[in-house]
Amino acid sequence: MPRPMAGVPxxxxxxxxxxxxxxxxxxxxxxxxxxxxxxxxxxxxxxxVAGDVLSGRVVNLKKTLQLGTITGPAFEATLETARxxxxxQYLLTRQGLDLEGLPADRAGTLPN
Numbered sequence: 001m002p003r004p005m006a007g008v009p010x011x012x013x014x015x016x017x018x019x020x021x022x023x024x025x026x027x028x029x030x031x032x033x034x035x036x037x038x039x040x041x042x043x044x045x046x047x048x049v050a051g052d053v054l055s056g057r058v059v060n061l062k063k064t065l066q067l068g069t070i071t072g073p074a075f076e077a078t079l080e081t082a083r084x085x086x087x088x089q090y091l092l093t094r095q096g097l098d099l100e101g102l103p104a105d106r107a108g109t110l111p112n
Contacts (some may be wrong), residue, residue, distance in 0.1 A: 014096030016070045022086030028054055036060070036075045036092050037100055042063065054081045065091050072097065072104065 010057060015033045017024065026031075035047050038062040046059045056079035065074040072091040079086060094104045 003013060014093055015090045015097070016067055016072070016093055017088060017090045018065065018067060019089040020076075022081055022088070023083055024088065025053075027051075028079070028081065032058065032075070032077055032088060033092070033096065035050065035077075036073070036090070037096075037102070039075065040073055040092060040097075040102065049077070049079070054079050056080055067091070070094075 005043050014072045015029060015036065017029075022100040031049055031051060033066040035049050038044065039047055043062075044060055046057055049055065055059065056077055058075055058077045061076055062070060063072040063074055070091070070093055071081075072093050074089070077090070079088065097104045
C-alpha cells in the first residue's frame with residue numbers, strides 16, 4: 001500500500017502529469033507517486049491502489065518519456081475517485097528519483 005508523502009512540500013515536482021481525465025489533488029498525486037516508485041524499484045508490471053479517496057490500478061509502461069526538459073519513467077493509472085472515473089498518464093521526475101536515492105538511468109534511454 002502506498003505511503004503518504006508527509007513532509008514533502010512540493011509534491012508536484014516529483015511527478016509530471018502528461019494527461020489526466022480527472023482532477024488530481026495532492027493526495028491522489030502522492031498515491032500515484034508512491035505507487036510508481038514501488039513499481040520502479042521492483043520493476044513490477046502493475047499495482048492495485050486503494051484508499052479513502054480512490055481505487056484503481058497503476059501500470060508501469062517500462063519506457064522513458066520526455067516532456068520538454070522533464071524526462072523519466074512512464075506510468076498509467078486507471079482510477080475511480082469521488083470525482084469520477086478516469087485515466088492519468090504521468091512520469092516520475094529525475095528530481096523525485098534523486099530524492100528517493102534511486103538511479104534515474106534504470107528507466108532506459110530515449111529512442112532516437
